[in-house]
Amino acid sequence: MDFSKLYRPSALNSFQYIAVVGAIMSGAAQLIIRGLGNAQPEGYNWLYLCWLGLYIFGSVLNLFGKPHDPHHHHHH
Numbered sequence: 001m002d003f004s005k006l007y008r009p010s011a012l013n014s015f016q017y018i019a020v021v022g023a024i025m026s027g028a029a030q031l032i033i034r035g036l037g038n039a040q041p042e043g044y045n046w047l048y049l050c051w052l053g054l055y056i057f058g059s060v061l062n063l064f065g066k067p068h069d070p071h072h073h074h075h076h
Contacts, residue, residue, distance in 0.1 A: 005062045015058025023051040 005011040012020065026047045033040055 001063055003063075006059055011062070013058050013062045016055055016062060019051045019055035019058060022054070023048060026051065
């Protein structure tokens with residue numbers, strides 16, 4: 001099992017890539033909201049749980065999927 005598929009950017013599949021970018025963008029938005037002195041929207045932290053769930057789903061597909069699955073895309 002190739003665990004580098006969990007952290008190496010070029011080995012991430014689309015689900016993992018979207019989850020990582022989404023978490024980064026959510027964090028940046030949260031910093032901007034706080035920086036402007038605005039109240040954080042209710043339930044905002046649930047976004048991180050959603051990104052984690054998507055990342056775990058993508059990781060399972062990436063680790064246990066068929067290596068030559070036509071729906072398996074890597075980002076370079």
